[in-house]
Amino acid sequence: MRRLLALPITLGIVWLVVQFGAYAELQRPTALALGFALIAAALAGGLLERIGLPRVTGYLLFGMACGPYVLNIITRPMARELQIINGLAVVLIAFIAGLEINISHLRSRLRAIVQLSGVTMLILYVGLFAGFWLLWPWLGFTGMTLLERFAVVALLTAVVASFSPTVTIALITESRAKGPLSELTLAVVILADLVLIVFFTLIMQMVRYAFGGAGEVGLLVGLTWEVFGSFAFGAAAGALFALYLLYVGREVPLVLLAFCAVIAGVKAPLHIEPLLAALAAGLVVENVVTSRGDSLKEAAERGALPVLVIFFAAAGASLQLDALAAIGWLAVTVSALRLALIWFGARRGASVSNIEAPTGQLVWMGLVSQAGVTLGLAMLVAAEYPTWGVTVQTLVVALIALHQLIGPVLFRAALARAGELGQLDREAGPELLETLPERGVI
Amino acid sequence: MALQGLRRTISLFRTRAALGLSPAMAPIVLYVPLGMLLGPMGAGILSPRILGHLDAVISIALATLGLFIGIAAATQGGERKRLLVASSAEAAVTMTVVAGAIFFLLGTWGIPLSLEPRIVAVALGVCAAASAAPPITAGDEQARRIAARVADLDDVLPILAGAFVVATLSSVGMPALLGVLAPIGIGLALAAAGWLLFEHSEGAERGVYVLGIIALLGGCAAYLSVSPLLAGMAAGWLWALTSGHTDAVVRRELRKVQHPLILLLLIAAGASLEVSTAGIWLFAPYVVFRVAGKLMGGWFASRMAPGVAPSDLGAYLVSPGVIGIAFALNLDQVTPGMAPLVFAVSIGAVASEIVAVIVVPPRPQPQPA
Numbered sequence: 031m032r033r034l035l036a037l038p039i040t041l042g043i044v045w046l047v048v049q050f051g052a053y054a055e056l057q058r059p060t061a062l063a064l065g066f067a068l069i070a071a072a073l074a075g076g077l078l079e080r081i082g083l084p085r086v087t088g089y090l091l092f093g094m095a096c097g098p099y100v101l102n103i104i105t106r107p108m109a110r111e112l113q114i115i116n117g118l119a120v121v122l123i124a125f126i127a128g129l130e131i132n133i134s135h136l137r138s139r140l141r142a143i144v145q146l147s148g149v150t151m152l153i154l155y156v157g158l159f160a161g162f163w164l165l166w167p168w169l170g171f172t173g174m175t176l177l178e179r180f181a182v183v184a185l186l187t188a189v190v191a192s193f194s195p196t197v198t199i200a201l202i203t204e205s206r207a208k209g210p211l212s213e214l215t216l217a218v219v220i221l222a223d224l225v226l227i228v229f230f231t232l233i234m235q236m237v238r239y240a241f242g243g244a245g246e247v248g249l250l251v252g253l254t255w256e257v258f259g260s261f262a263f264g265a266a267a268g269a270l271f272a273l274y275l276l277y278v279g280r281e282v283p284l285v286l287l288a289f290c291a292v293i294a295g296v297k298a299p300l301h302i303e304p305l306l307a308a309l310a311a312g313l314v315v316e317n318v319v320t321s322r323g324d325s326l327k328e329a330a331e332r333g334a335l336p337v338l339v340i341f342f343a344a345a346g347a348s349l350q351l352d353a354l355a356a357i358g359w360l361a362v363t364v365s366a367l368r369l370a371l372i373w374f375g376a377r378r379g380a381s382v383s384n385i386e387a388p389t390g391q392l393v394w395m396g397l398v399s400q401a402g403v404t405l406g407l408a409m410l411v412a413a414e415y416p417t418w419g420v421t422v423q424t425l426v427v428a429l430i431a432l433h434q435l436i437g438p439v440l441f442r443a444a445l446a447r448a449g450e451l452g453q454l455d456r457e458a459g460p461e462l463l464e465t466l467p468e469r470g471v472i
Numbered sequence: 473m474a475l476q477g478l479r480r481t482i483s484l485f486r487t488r489a490a491l492g493l494s495p496a497m498a499p500i501v502l503y504v505p506l507g508m509l510l511g512p513m514g515a516g517i518l519s520p521r522i523l524g525h526l527d528a529v530i531s532i533a534l535a536t537l538g539l540f541i542g543i544a545a546a547t548q549g550g551e552r553k554r555l556l557v558a559s560s561a562e563a564a565v566t567m568t569v570v571a572g573a574i575f576f577l578l579g580t581w582g583i584p585l586s587l588e589p590r591i592v593a594v595a596l597g598v599c600a601a602a603s604a605a606p607p608i609t610a611g612d613e614q615a616r617r618i619a620a621r622v623a624d625l626d627d628v629l630p631i632l633a634g635a636f637v638v639a640t641l642s643s644v645g646m647p648a649l650l651g652v653l654a655p656i657g658i659g660l661a662l663a664a665a666g667w668l669l670f671e672h673s674e675g676a677e678r679g680v681y682v683l684g685i686i687a688l689l690g691g692c693a694a695y696l697s698v699s700p701l702l703a704g705m706a707a708g709w710l711w712a713l714t715s716g717h718t719d720a721v722v723r724r725e726l727r728k729v730q731h732p733l734i735l736l737l738l739i740a741a742g743a744s745l746e747v748s749t750a751g752i753w754l755f756a757p758y759v760v761f762r763v764a765g766k767l768m769g770g771w772f773a774s775r776m777a778p779g780v781a782p783s784d785l786g787a788y789l790v791s792p793g794v795i796g797i798a799f800a801l802n803l804d805q806v807t808p809g810m811a812p813l814v815f816a817v818s819i820g821a822v823a824s825e826i827v828a829v830i831v832v833p834p835r836p837q838p839q840p841a
Contacts, residue, residue, distance in 0.1 A: 068684030
């Protein structure tokens with residue numbers, strides 16, 4: 031608890047610096063925001079862990095408390111600067127997830143994973159569609175025809191049904207979890223993300239048709255590129271990285287950073303989905319150069335902690351609490367419905383696919399979180415349909431705020447009940463971790 | 473002698489060493505040109521927008537460098553005070569020679585600069601004063617060992633002088649003295665916070681705290697437009713002097729990020745280069761006067777600490793290391809119009825590393841048994 035004394039010192043210095051720095055012509059807040067978020071969020075995470083909650087919730091709460099909506103110690107420009115790290119963070123997190131997926135190990139469980147995902151998503155999509163149809167008078171959309179209503183409800187369903195691969199991977203990495211539940215949840219969430227991208231694109235076509243616009247033929251080509259192109263690009267990048275590890279193997283952290291920056295950077299010019307590309311790259315490294323992949327995995331996971339702290343603190347600082355306050359009751363209702371559907375769907379899915387307890391009973395708890403992908407889709411809708419799309423965005427932002435807080439708590443509890451928390455550390459043993467610097471891995 | 477030097481220079485550009493895979497070549501020689509190739513002047517991969525994002529990394533790298541210097545300055549072994557005085561004298565002579573000569577030349581040649589000539593001259597003097605430790609091996613002679621310690625200590629005075637220059641040019645509008653005291657205060661306060669955190673944590677969590685404190689050292693200084701090097705040096709100095717094993721913890725944790733940070737700093741420096749008439753004009757005098765200043769400063773230091781510092785100390789200190797480039801980048805961060813200075817110092821550092829290969833006395837050949 032002595033280290034908590036560092037918090038007032040840090041807070042005091044940052045407050046003083048921000049006050050004095052207000053007079054500077056050119057403010058450069060990035061490093062300040064990074065440092066403050068690392069220290070204070072890590073302390074908050076440590077505190078919450080003591081009472082059995084996930085560290086990531088501590089990072090989020092810190093971001094919320096110090097962010098622009100509450101204490102404003104992390105000002106809006108600082109929060110914006112922290113968001114820059116997010117692109118890199120998502121790629122690193124997905125790359126680590128790819129490193130965790132051993133294809134030969136998963137092959138025997140593929141059928142069960144597909145069945146579980148299929149049943150869960152079917153129940154979730156049908157249930158949410160019915161729910162939004164019934165809640166229509168309270169959603170705030172007016173003057174729409176039946177076809178338009180159908181299209182908007184389908185769109186809301188697709189966006190709200192989405193999961194968060196980033197949060198799932200981040201929580202598994204941060205809690206050093208390993209086991210059937212971690213693997214199953216990760217596989218379901220990634221599969222659902224792929225389906226979501228396809229579904230969302232098709233529904234957007236329907237919405238365009240319903241609102242009198244012309245559907246884009248190029249959209250399907252774009253969709254194909256976004257899914258398969260991302261995988262192909264990521265696999266090629268992963269193969270290059272694997273070759274580098276095999277034949278050069280020097281300056282690995284720097285090359286890994288550049289690798290993540292390249293994948294994050296090609297999103298706009300090549301229309302690549304960085305999450306899928308990084309996942310594919312990790313898969314290639316893990317399954318092609320297993321020997322170097324293992325040590326790289328250890329290094330990446332160890333180095334991921336600061337990235338996770340920043341990622342979640344930034345997410346907390348950017349949570350739009352005003353949206354939640356504006357439509358709180360509606361968001362809570364939709365969230366409760368989604369939670370109930372996930373619980374029912376995942377349990378039915380586990381039963382159909384013969385997944386044994388406790389994994390089958392607990393998997394629903396890992397499917398609650400929502401984050402960047404969901405927000406990105408809502409922003410696309412708002413950009414294309416400014417009149418009613420903003421209403422969709424407000425509802426989705428409020429839901430993300432809720433699910434960011436609830437999701438990690440539930441998933442950590444599930445991992446704890448499955449006995450998977452800290453399993454990676456137990457398997458690695460102290461010797462392996464101590465020798466990483468000497469082996470030039472970190 | 474000259475032929476031998478030429479042979480050694482050529483050998484540097486061979487195979488593994490030329491690829492930076494061998495420690496025989498200083499990273500500056502590879503990574504500054506690499507940055508140029510990747511930057512806006514070259515392939516444009518490191519665009520001005522990306523370089524803007526790297527600004528935070530530069531601030532953090534500056535604080536890290538300062539931190540190592542602070543720890544080294546506080547933990548030098550025997551003869552520490554005499555060596556510190558001799559090293560500071562060597563740095564002062566180098567600064568005076570370079571600043572005086574450049575100021576004279578600027579007045580004579582009338583090179584078009586957007587900054588006052590005296591500020592450019594002093595800034596170049598500060599950049600020139602830092603030097604890198606020649607690599608030490610177990611069987612090295614005493615002169616080389618002493619030179620390595622001097623190279624650690626001769627950065628202290630330039631960092632203080634550099635902090636004053638940065639404070640003078642800063643846009644915050646605080647008095648220059650306050651601009652020097654502010655990073656010291658930030659460094660000491662954050663060192664206290666760091667001590668509380670590092671002594672009572674372990675594992676990956678401690679790594680996060682170390683990174684956080686380093687980022688705050690660089691970030692607070694950058695936000696106030698004061699010197700991150702001085703903030704880092706103050707923190708490192710305090711950690712080395714306090715009880716416990718904080719300095720060892722910091723060194724161990726930073727070992728994981730130090731190298732990538734320095735390489736990023738060098739690549740960013742290379743990518744930031746803008747070729748200009750003023751930069752080209754400043755480059756050659758900077759290299760020549762720096763070498764002259766180091767040789768004179770080394771001679772002066774050996775007179776101040778006879779029996780401790782070798783008479784050819786200056787020759788060992790010609791290698792500039794990254795501190796000079798770090799100074800230049802820091803000045804470029806706080807005030808516009810520093811592009812010619814960054815060019816002269818960065819390209820000058822590459823040239824000085826090559827000169828050092830010729831000037832640094834060779835290791836004595838092992839006697840046959």
